[in-house]
Amino acid sequence: MLTGLSTMWAGRVPLARRIGDRMIIDCHGHYTTAPPQLGEYREAQKAALADDPGHVGAKGTVTIGDDEIRTSLEGAQLRLQRERGTDLTLFSPRASWMGHHIGNVHTSRFWTEQCNDLIRRVCDLYPDNFAPVCQLPQSPGAAIGPSVDELRRCVDEMGFVGANLNPDPSGGWWNGPPLADSSWYPLYEALCELDVPAMIHVSAACNPHFHTTGSHYLGADTTAFMQLLTSDLFADFPSLRLIIPHGGGAVPYHWGRFRGLAQDMGRPPLDELLLGNVFFDTCVYHQAGIDCLLTVIPADNVLFASEMIGAVRGVDPETGHHYDDTRRYIDAADLTDADRTKIFETNARRVFPRLEGAAA
Amino acid sequence: MLTGLSTMWAGRVPLARRIGDRMIIDCHGHYTTAPPQLGEYREAQKAALADDPGHVGAKGTVTIGDDEIRTSLEGAQLRLQRERGTDLTLFSPRASWMGHHIGNVHTSRFWTEQCNDLIRRVCDLYPDNFAPVCQLPQSPGAAIGPSVDELRRCVDEMGFVGANLNPDPSGGWWNGPPLADSSWYPLYEALCELDVPAMIHVSAACNPHFHTTGSHYLGADTTAFMQLLTSDLFADFPSLRLIIPHGGGAVPYHWGRFRGLAQDMGRPPLDELLLGNVFFDTCVYHQAGIDCLLTVIPADNVLFASEMIGAVRGVDPETGHHYDDTRRYIDAADLTDADRTKIFETNARRVFPRLEGAAA
Numbered sequence: 116m117l118t119g120l121s122t123m124w125a126g127r128v129p130l131a132r133r134i135g136d137r138m139i140i141d142c143h144g145h146y147t148t149a150p151p152q153l154g155e156y157r158e159a160q161k162a163a164l165a166d167d168p169g170h171v172g173a174k175g176t177v178t179i180g181d182d183e184i185r186t187s188l189e190g191a192q193l194r195l196q197r198e199r200g201t202d203l204t205l206f207s208p209r210a211s212w213m214g215h216h217i218g219n220v221h222t223s224r225f226w227t228e229q230c231n232d233l234i235r236r237v238c239d240l241y242p243d244n245f246a247p248v249c250q251l252p253q254s255p256g257a258a259i260g261p262s263v264d265e266l267r268r269c270v271d272e273m274g275f276v277g278a279n280l281n282p283d284p285s286g287g288w289w290n291g292p293p294l295a296d297s298s299w300y301p302l303y304e305a306l307c308e309l310d311v312p313a314m315i316h317v318s319a320a321c322n323p324h325f326h327t328t329g330s331h332y333l334g335a336d337t338t339a340f341m342q343l344l345t346s347d348l349f350a351d352f353p354s355l356r357l358i359i360p361h362g363g364g365a366v367p368y369h370w371g372r373f374r375g376l377a378q379d380m381g382r383p384p385l386d387e388l389l390l391g392n393v394f395f396d397t398c399v400y401h402q403a404g405i406d407c408l409l410t411v412i413p414a415d416n417v418l419f420a421s422e423m424i425g426a427v428r429g430v431d432p433e434t435g436h437h438y439d440d441t442r443r444y445i446d447a448a449d450l451t452d453a454d455r456t457k458i459f460e461t462n463a464r465r466v467f468p469r470l471e472g473a474a475a
Numbered sequence: 476m477l478t479g480l481s482t483m484w485a486g487r488v489p490l491a492r493r494i495g496d497r498m499i500i501d502c503h504g505h506y507t508t509a510p511p512q513l514g515e516y517r518e519a520q521k522a523a524l525a526d527d528p529g530h531v532g533a534k535g536t537v538t539i540g541d542d543e544i545r546t547s548l549e550g551a552q553l554r555l556q557r558e559r560g561t562d563l564t565l566f567s568p569r570a571s572w573m574g575h576h577i578g579n580v581h582t583s584r585f586w587t588e589q590c591n592d593l594i595r596r597v598c599d600l601y602p603d604n605f606a607p608v609c610q611l612p613q614s615p616g617a618a619i620g621p622s623v624d625e626l627r628r629c630v631d632e633m634g635f636v637g638a639n640l641n642p643d644p645s646g647g648w649w650n651g652p653p654l655a656d657s658s659w660y661p662l663y664e665a666l667c668e669l670d671v672p673a674m675i676h677v678s679a680a681c682n683p684h685f686h687t688t689g690s691h692y693l694g695a696d697t698t699a700f701m702q703l704l705t706s707d708l709f710a711d712f713p714s715l716r717l718i719i720p721h722g723g724g725a726v727p728y729h730w731g732r733f734r735g736l737a738q739d740m741g742r743p744p745l746d747e748l749l750l751g752n753v754f755f756d757t758c759v760y761h762q763a764g765i766d767c768l769l770t771v772i773p774a775d776n777v778l779f780a781s782e783m784i785g786a787v788r789g790v791d792p793e794t795g796h797h798y799d800d801t802r803r804y805i806d807a808a809d810l811t812d813a814d815r816t817k818i819f820e821t822n823a824r825r826v827f828p829r830l831e832g833a834a835a
Binding site: 329399 | 730
């Protein structure tokens with residue numbers, strides 16, 4: 116059963132108290148270990164959609180006990196937090212399961228509500244360890260209104276602190292409007308009004324050219340950044356904050372290329388054009404990549420993240436540690452203590468101000 | 476007029492003699508400064524296609540004098556070669572103009588033949604400075620046969636040393652077969668038989684999500700690499716050599732991610748799986764990016780390149796030098812002399828053995 120929705124705000128108080136201390140905040144984690152009932156709900160939706168692509172259905176229920184949630188996390192994300200010495204994960208539904216290309220706007224809405232409700236329960240059970248970030252009920256060709264509604268429900272009614280925005284709800288066909296299209300504007304208006312950031316994050320690819328975590332994620336990150344570079348989105352939304360995950364895709368590695376392209380186009384320098392609004396996470400799974408990121412992107416624009424448990428789950432034989440134990444790379448990087456504190460903690464508090472809402 | 480086709484092989488002799496000396500070989504340059512008659516030919520094709528998408532036409536002629544070719548290069552690529560101290564550029568038609576999504580297999584063939592013929596003329600005029608690499612007459616949904624034919628024409632009859640292969644002839648819709656699909660195999664067979672490598676290089680994007688040089692190129696590089704990682708292409712073609720341009724897209728920056736993904740999938744280590752066949756160029760336009768590339772990719776798999784005159788034409792105010800003056804980054808990198816020689820010269824000779832054909 117779904118429980119605790121009415122008391123969800125309570126989860127923010129201990130979080131806010133905790134946040135006064137030195138913390139390591141991981142801005143990018145997905146609930147990839149949810150109990151199987153969640154997947155069964157989705158499979159039932161897919162089965163109904165196979166019979167009738169216009170299937171609507173109802174929200175229904177996903178019956179998961181609190182102990183099942185605890186079990187799904189204790190040996191996984193919580194254990195890894197303890198082992199790695201990280202404190203708080205901004206936690207959202209499994210990105211590859213958002214599957215906005217599956218079904219229609221109605222099934223996307225019910226699925227999304229269930230996923231977000233479950234994230235709220237996780238954060239109620241472990242308010243010191245997780246803060247909630249929502250997925251949105253996007254659907255190819257659908258208006259953005261239902262996503263605005265779900266964002267408001269999550270932030271206003273359930274204390275969510277951010278959202279994941281899929282720039283390609285088609286799942287790799289890239290046939291909807293780019294991010295600067297005005298059809299997205301109601302969502303940006305709501306993000307600004309609610310003072311929550313969005314992470315630009317695609318879901319699984321259904322185009323056989325793209326491997327979901329190997330090429331679609333990274334390509335989408337780069338694509339989104341270039342759409343921002345060539346648009347005036349932040350002139351229209353000066354307070355909008357967007358996070359490009361996976362270390363910004365190819366962007367920091369090609370920072371000279373992007374600086375040069377902007378210059379050739381007569382655009383302002385990238386720091387002026389974008390770095391008041393665009394942030395990169397540290398989901399880069401080796402030292403040389405992190406070093407590149409930290410050399411070119413100002414520390415104010417980098418947020419610690421691991422995406423654990425996510426795309427890469429193994430141990431790197433070259434280091435003896437998990438590839439996605441990104442704290443080690445930040446610890447080993449040539450950073451001042453002040454910059455390391457920004458990356459581990461204070462940037463996340465600034466970009467996600469609702470983390471501290473109850474303490475304000 | 477088109478001249479010199481019958482004497483094209485003569486161009487290889489001085490090149491082969493020259494190559495015994497220490498050289499800096501730029502493996503990635505496009506004829507972005509071709510005289511306007513070439514563009515006018517293409518515009519006439521487009522106009523005919525606008526009237527009739529089934530337009531076939533004929534190869535026709537592109538009337539350009541030798542002096543016009545000289546003028547188009549002397550103040551541009553040749554001047555920059557001299558200024559930067561590079562010797563030989565592997566020169567192919569302008570990548571963004573390949574435009575395989577435009578027209579049909581017939582117009583693509585005529586356009587491609589004109590572009591390749593012009594490259595041959597450049598190399599006849601400047602055999603010490605340029606070696607020819609061809610584009611292929613790909614077309615969405617078309618069989619690969621005409622591309623095999625053009626590859627043979629270029630290599631066998633005109634002394635070309637390599638080809639550019641577009642993994643997405645749709646121009647950003649990604650709706651054709653991925654690279655491991657057997658429909659590509661006749662081309663791979665020909666590449667192996669002729670002992671020439673292919674650079675995996677898309678053309679202009681016609682999908683509004685993608686900026687041609689900012690996101691489509693880099694996304695395609697990453698996408699192609701992941702297709703190779705997840706396939707057994709090199710088990711079927713052990714001697715096939717593919718170059719991933721633009722520093723490998725996002726790949727070296729995310730080398731830990733790719734190593735980890737391969738490991739999680741039970742694939743062999745990347746060096747064993749791919750590095751006998753896959754090479755990266757150095758078209759990365761800042762020092763930190765080049766340093767990342769050279770830290771993670773073995774020197775045997777890196778080929779010097781600048782793509783000048785290409786995507787980024789400006790001067791970096793942070794260095795006072797052109798962004799795409801990549802020789803400076805290689806010179807400044809922490810490399811042994813032996814590795815620097817591999818990257819500047821000997822890898823290119825190994826990957827493009829027909830460069831040395833006449834000297835063998």
